Amino acid sequence: MTAAGKGGAMLEFKTSEPLTLGVELELQLVNTRDYNLTRGASDLLAAVAKAKYPGEIKPEITESMIEVCTSVCGSYAQVRAELDEIRKVIADAAAKLNLGVAGGGTHPFQKWSERRIYDTPRFRRVSELYGYLAKQFTVFGQHIHVGVRSGDEAVRLTHALARYMPHFIALSASSPFSLGADTQFDSSRLNVVNSFPLAGCMPFVRDWEEFGGYFGEMRGLGIVESMKDFYWDIRPKPEYGTIEIRVCDTPLTVARAAQLAGYAQALAAELRDDRTWSPHPGLYLVYSYNRFQACRFGFGATVVDPATREHVPLGDEIVATLTRCLPRAERLGAAEALTELLKTAVGRANDARMLREVLEKHGALADVVRAACEAWTRP
Amino acid sequence: MEDLAFLPRWPLAANQMLWVGVLLVAGIAGGEAVQRLLRLPRITGYAAAGIVLGPGGLALIDRPLLDELTVFADLALGLVLFELGQRLDLAWLRRSPMLMLMGVVEALGAGLLVFFTLSYHFGQDPLVAAVAAAIAMSTSPAVLIRIATDLQAEGQVTERALLLTAINGIVAFLAVTVLIPWLHLEYRGGWETMILHPLYLLAGSLVLAAAAAHVTLKLAQLVGKRAGLQFIAVIAMIVLTVGAAVALKLSVLLALLAMGVMVRNADRQRHFIVVDSGDAGQLFYVILFVITGARLDLALITAAGAAGLALVLVRFAGKALGVLAFAPLVGLKFRQAGLLALALMPMSGLAVVLVHETASLYPEIRASVAPVVLAAVVILELFGPIATQFALQRAGEAAAERA
8 A cells, every 4th residue: 555655655646637638649750752751850959959849859769750739728729820830841841851741651662771760869768668669669540639527537538538539549540551562451550559567558547546556556667757658549648637649650641640639639638627527447448449440441440339239330439529519619619620630530531531532543552651641742 | 727717716716795794704803802812892802803914014914905895894884873863862962951062162172182283282283283172072983882882882882872972972073064165275275165165065065965864754654663664764875875976976874874963853653663783783883893993004103103193182071071071061970071081092994084085075184184184093093992891880881891
């Protein structure tokens, strides 16, 4: 119990303005000759050093990757505007350096053995610990932060959102290709995340105190040092006062990235205010199965509803949920985001499908990356 | 003894193939030795092997034979120039015109300093000095591509070094072409040749390049997006174009470089996938460096060594000034710009080709300009690759430890 008490005390949950948003995107840096990943992060970061933009542009674990994030945004519109400003700054610098910048959850044909670790002590340590996993982890995701009022609310919302992770996977899926081949998955990126020992879901804890106990024990066992060591699909982020959704592939456009944040906000608001619902462990019986279905088949997946035990086509469920959340989104100023996502879901047209169509038409994976660069750079 | 007539007679009646084989094996062995024992780039070892076996060294390979082998070197250089041309991304230059200007200025800077040094300090004839200066503008594309590939170097210094190499190669060619009329005046006269010859060289080479690029893209479309087949198609077109340029007395340099540029930049339908010359392509580089080495004459170091060294130093100064002046305008830090200038040091294949192309038209050049330029080439053939390797490593862009 002392370990639990200690852990709880250390894990103070910082409250934040409820339903505020923050978005992080990991982006690919490629050359414009054969469109393979290239060593460009340090040059690009130097090139944007003097530019003015909201949020942050940061290095990631390899030289072929950068991470951008918005500031804490009050609305979908602000997320959209900030991402667009960041996009413009990066696109300008990349044009000068003749680098290509693209979204997409994986690079279609890179060889992980060719990647170079960005030179900081932390990245070197991670690389040493995980061996080839660190380089294989050259995958690109979007993280969405939603502000919550307390640790208890964070825990409850983390459980409540778990059921909807397949929605975010299907809507963002943009990693059909890996190592030069079609994986037949819409999101192959999440398969890479699975190999990490602390991937998966938060355990079934009921409130923040219980979570503190769990965290304290894991710390006591010497397995984790901070929340950063959990690679969960959704996790409470006590130092920001948010919950963080981490299942999304980086979409091909910043517009889609902002729309996903808008959906997360509206859905979180709905679930938070639904007092009829309470978390139950049965939720996690179907979790891995549903997640796999969404990764593999995208909108075409069949998922199991843990409450009704019905098998439902994921595409239909997404359309129904978006429609249900639309009035709330209107009040939050995110109606545009949900309408756009509805169009995508109705047309079953996620980014993975678009990338497959490019390959069909042009015949080479380099063409796929070129199309991805054009999609991301275009205003 | 007549029963043994099936045995070869001694000394062996050598054939080309045998000697190419000897050169290749010696080159590969020299490259490995230099890389392992001295930690220098392999290509320095290839060239050294050539020098040792060539007419200037053990004379195992004599001049007539070397002339016969030129066809192999031309082919290898054709591949190098094509690869370099592909690196010239016109869209990038349109977006960053300052980069284009940087290339022109560093080339002119090197050329002017070389010109003044040779004509004023060494008292060379101004025309001779001008031809030498024009030739000194170019950086060796083979060295740059090889070192960058072997080091797996990627980044702004590497990319710009390759781009500037393409630009200064073109500037050097144009300068030499502009000087040709004056050579006509000096040595033969006749205004028709004076105007028509440069025009023929320029327009003819470009037309040949355009035709070759067109056929290459058609071939690429025909075989589809398969790397192996496209590689063969490209090699075939390079052989054809080098042969055509030689037959038509056009510039192999401009034709192949322009062909590479056009294949990359005119490919609107994206039929052409970028073909990595890979392990098979390396063979061409060994041939090129060994033969270039064999052509070099170490005796020139004693004859024209001082002028050659002066040329090397002022050429570097000119390039460095040009690159540093434009550094802030193209978003390079000064440290990166300094390393970039250093990476541009090598001068070999192109200079030799330019000297020979000019000298074959005007043999008088062979005696006056050639020794100075070739002395500089000897120095840079050995030290240029080292400078480039050092620069790319210091820029933090190399993945491999040694080239």
